[in-house]
Amino acid sequence: YSFLSTFVATYVPEFKILAQHAAATCGVCQPVSRTVCLSENTFSACVKGVPLNDIIKCPTNFFCTDGDYTCYENADPVCKADSAPETTTVKPWTAEEACQQTTKSGFLENENDPTCTSYLYCKFATDGSLEILNLNCPTNKYFDASIKGCTDTKPAECTEVSTTLPTDEIPATIATTTTTTEKPWSAEETCLNVTKSTSFTNEDDPTCATYLFCYVANGAVKALIKSCPSTTPYFDSTISGCSAIKPNNCT
Structure with missing residues (x-):
């Protein structure tokens, strides 16, 4: 009995984790962690079973698994x-393919817009040709795929648009001991020269629980403040992604 108790306490938890990892598939979004392992130590977050374009690297000596925290040491x-992701990996969503799967003109969710403030209109001509229009909801309204229209209520899966004031609207700081002042950090200014969607540290959040996501679409840039998932609760600027390990500079 003593030996059995020692075995269960010592080895069964490890066996459970290994069994869980063995059931996972390389290149396929996993329901537990909502991530997809792309290599031994890289992964992407998944939204509705589709991997995002941002590739996140595990810390040194950590490997991508299907555990709650995705990256585990050794x-x-x-x-x-010596293996590559299986060919069953879901392809990234595109507006063209989404519209082509419909049979008539109508409104569709823009899955490339995490804020849900824009949507698509698939317009089919009588000759069968397709025109795709990228439209925006009115201010403070969100596109709801269930009703195929804009509404006052933000769907649960949508992220908030950053409410940080543009730099030209931020009141100037009055210096008391010097004639120069440091310009406050601004999400919009950080995203100003970004040419592709990129994640940055949210310098207004010392806990590192949130981060700045500069979302680029149709040549326009939106500054979004997003939260790290509970499985990887800290944003790490060295990997430009969320991690289970809290960086030293976070409170």
């Missing part, structure tokens, strides 16, 4: 070094 990785 763990057995889902993706082996």
Whole structure:
């Protein structure tokens, strides 16, 4: 009895984790962590079973698994070094393919817009040709795919648009001991020269629980403040993604 108790306490938890990892598939979004392992130590977050374009790297000596925290130290990785993601990996969503799957003109969700403030109109001509229009909801309204229209209520899966004031609207700080002042950090100014969607540290959040996501679409940039998931609750600027390990500069 003593030996059995020791075995269960010592080895069964590890066996449970290994069994969970073995059931995972390289290149496929996993329901537990809502991530997809792309290699031994890289992964992407998944939204509605579709991987995002941002590739996140695990810390040194950590490997991508299907555990709650995705990256585990010295763990057995889902993706082996000599294997590639299976061909069943879901392709990134595109407006063209989404519209082509419909049979008539109508409104569709823009899955490339995490704020849900824009949507698509698939317009089919009599000759069968397709025109795709990218439209915006009125201010403070969100597109709801269930009703195929804009509404006052933000759907649960949508993220908030940053409410940080543009730099030209931020009151100037009056210096008391010097004639120069440091310009306050601004989400919009950080995203100003970004040419592709990129994640940055939210310098207004010392806990590192949130981060700035500069979302680029149709040549326009939106500054979004997003939260790290509970499985990887800290944003790490060294990997430009959320991590289970709290960086030293976070409170």
